[in-house]
Amino acid sequence: VRFAPSPTGYLHVGGARTALFNWLFARHTGGTLVLRIEDTDRERSTESHTRVILDGLGWLGITCDEGPFFQGAYGARHQADAERLLEEGKAYRCFCTREELEAQRARAEAAGQTFRYDGRCGRLTADEVAARTAAGESSTIRFRVPDEELAWEDAVHGRISFQGRDLDDFVILRSDDTAIYNLAVVSDDIAMDISHVIRGDDHISNTPKQIALYRGLGRPLPVFAHVPMILGTDGKKLSKRHGATAVGDYQDQGILPQAMRNFLALLGWSPGEDREIMPEDEMIRLFTLESIQTKAAVFDSAKLEWMNGQYLSALPADELLEPVRRRLAQLGVSDGGRDLRPIIDAVKGRSRTILQVAERVAVRLDPSRSALDDKGEALMKKMGPAFHANLGFVIEGLAAISPDQWLAEPILDALKALAEVRGLKLGDVMQPVRVALTGSTVSEPVNELLAVVGRERSLARLREVASPRSEPGAA
């Protein structure tokens, strides 16, 4: 099998999923996965795009057995195949210029008709062709689509059939002698001995053309498997509008490659038995083309993040150390030479992305980073100034007591009473307390917390909140 992206953009999640299916299939069957970069569109292809694609695949753990090969290197073979078709009368030289074709198209459209290439150059005599060529007229090579059924047994859709008469004779070789997509693909797939072509649904309409080409070239057909497309949340083709569409974006957002791979695998494929979170070998073992969905799938990042959280909490802190440190550096937070692993362990289970883990670690390291979130804000309002007064009192007391008495019984009781007076849950009370305490997490080891409480800055904030102690409360 092969994965054949064109380096005209970043590695799209749709492309990544196609690559993944190819990889899964190759590993499941013991086959070979070759990577082929389709760079025949010279105007849009760039080296940096190729780099990004390679990096993306590597990140996802999709290992190719052969390649990368660059389609641009096979121009000679593409030409030879086109020539052969030409010699055998299965293709013909077309002297129509882009302008002429464009004009015909416009005319047809204006008349409300469907434009179809009329095959006029296909009726030129050998002499005419020779004369026009000798005169220096440039030409393309067009494939003469036979009027016959072009059908195949798709591995995911079942039988799909087209009629040759519904297809225009299409260009296979440009006037500059480079191959057009359909020819290049077929020529390369034949040369590379590809037995299974696994690609996006959007290629279904190309398949009859390619089948005609295989026949013209006298070669047996590979198995075609057309996998469903991935759509945005509005059911439209995934684009920048939908936010992140490149796998690199998710990498940047702190998604784990294992999670991304697992999630992508489940977009359009299901192993049945309600299996969702699966290790790599399990996915490989269960994967078959027949169990691929025929319907397009919507990319739901909420589920991706949930799944990422699952992987995150299962991961030893050791493996999170490096990415978290990198992120910390980006945030400008110093780890002060501390061992971050215990802190990571404490927060990873409640985070969904590495970025979130890093943020939580950052707050531990530098409590002044914490900010009032929406919920805290709302609660502060709800509870009013009198509450703040009592809260401030409690917190002042907190700051004064010795480290290992933090949240000792009396304090906790006071908070509970406070909550009761205001008709709130203890948890709600803890929210502003946390905010006042500069965002520290109470479930941290006691010492750590106290270090926070003891900070002058923190105390200053507490007093601010606590100013009028007018209303006597439970505190």
Added chain:
RNA sequence: GGCGCUAUCGUCUAGGGGACUAGGACGGGGCCCUCUCAAGGCCCAAACACGGGUUCGAAUCCCGUUAGCGCUACCA
């Protein structure tokens, strides 16, 4: 327009003629737990696009309608 593909909860899906009162997961809602936020546990709401067939019986098979998507380039 032509040709083709597709159609189960908001989303990912299970389902392959009786096991369907349509199952699971995300998301949503509620409750519990609780030293914040999370996480976790329990519960709830939520779907077979529509219309015809075939059949004793249809989410499952067939046809049509509708809708969505794809292709219709000297792009890939």
